[in-house]
Amino acid sequence: MTKKDKKTCIHCGRDNSQVPLFAFRYQGKKFRICTEHLPTLLHKPQDLAGKLPDVENLRGVDD
Numbered sequence: 001m002t003k004k005d006k007k008t009c010i011h012c013g014r015d016n017s018q019v020p021l022f023a024f025r026y027q028g029k030k031f032r033i034c035t036e037h038l039p040t041l042l043h044k045p046q047d048l049a050g051k052l053p054d055v056e057n058l059r060g061v062d063d
């Protein structure tokens, strides 16, 4: 396990001095995502492929 806990958005890499960040847990790991990209996680998680593991297993919230 790496101890690097980068406190930046998984999508854009900005930190909380630039954008509000949400922290969440997934597969036992901590991730952060900014308010701008939270909708991506909710609606189009596939766009986060390569940034989150197993995103293909996530289903976007669809109305």
Ligand SMILES: [Zn+2]
Binding pocket: 009, 010, 011, 012, 013, 014, 033, 034, 035, 036, 037
């Ligand atoms: Zn972001």
